[in-house]
Amino acid sequence: MRTQVGIIGAGPAGLMLAHLLRRAGIESIIVENRSREYCEARVRAGLIEQWARDMLIETGVGERLKAEGLFHKGIKLQFDGVLHEIKFTELVGKGTTIYGQQEVVKDLIDDLLRHGVPILFEVSGTRVSDLDTKLPKIHFTHDGKAQQIECDFIGGCDGFHGICRPSVPDGKLTFYDREYPFGWLGILSESANVDEELIYSYHDRGFALYTQRSPTVSRLYFQCAPDEDAGNWTDEAIWEELRLRLGGVCPLPTGPILQKGVTPMRSFVTEPMQYGRLFLAGDSAHIVPPTGAKGMNLALADVLKLSRALAHFYKTGQHDRLDGYSAEVLPRVWKAQRFSWWMTSLLHHFPHENAFDRRRQVAELDYVATSRAAAMTLAENYAGLPID
Secondary structure (H helix, E strand, C coil): CECCEEEECCCHHHHHHHHHHHHCCCCEEEECCCCHHHHHHCCCCCEEEHHHHHHHHHCCCCHHHHHHCEEECEEEEEECCEEEEEEHHHHHCCCEEECCHHHHHHHHHHHHHHCCCCEECCCEEEEEECCCCCCCEEEEEECCEEEEEECCEEEECCCCCCCCHHHCCCCCCEEEEEEEEEEEEEEEECCCCCCCCEEEECCCCCCEEEEEEECCEEEEEEEECCCCCHHHCCHHHHHHHHHHHCCCCCCCCCCCEEEEEEEEEEEEEEECCEECCEEECHHHCEECCHHHCCHHHHHHHHHHHHHHHHHHHHHHCCCHHHHCHHHHHHHHHHHHHHHHHHHHHHHCCCCCCCHHHHHHHHHHHHHHHHCHHHHHHHHHHHHCCCCC
């Protein structure tokens, strides 16, 4: 097979890259080792920044988002038993939208297949070669047959555990990594919404978060040990822990728990995000702790910039924007890392902290809740920095 851009991974990054390339008249083929059903059912992030919501709508894949997405004007911080509202729309004129990552994936897959963009699901043995030549290749097995795609460029959108980043020769990339000494035990529950906004709770027992997926499905988390076994928690114990940590500031509707699991917390960045004609995007290049809700939004920002650079190349024959891809996207990545680290440090208990640390955290939360300048900084970063 031959295409202009070969894309590895059918998550939000790979699918959106193919979507933007199609709109620019550039051919692509996506290969994915999972089934379509798995990709469309995998529950992950659900918060979309204002610019990303606008992009999905403007590029023709936002009809369901407009109908079903839950728009949020801000968030609420809970500490010392009191809720404090941070109104983003009043502070920075932007908000956020809750719309599950799996729903974005469904919309993109439907659109791509309807427009004839090939997506090869359930491939195996994927590898890449000739990355530093003008004809890089993707090798894999599909339907029992060994196959190969010759490309002009490869989009490495296959996640943190994918094959693209490890395929770069040793010494060509620098890795920056931090692991946090806690995780999140998260549940998806068939229960009524607690509040119209997300609630970030700082409590003596540890952090907790309330968010939504729909008017009848809620997503809740609480801080736990990084190696916690979710199976050791009964549904009743989970609801009791959430009730305690959300501080009793509002009723907590309960219901059947549909899913539960533990999410580890880490920060990771690779520099640069390219080698030869391989370009990394999304989780293959960076991971953020979920506190700041930046993961999917960063992936969409990466591929927007990459699609523009590829369109520039095919229009002019010039490599300058492709050569500058990493330099263009990494400042946004690091600002998202800074914000995610700040939110995580603000709201979580760390080992070996003392009473001074706890009082300092409460003082900072109070500053954010009572200072317009501090609240604007949170709102600007949370709702999404300007894309250009």
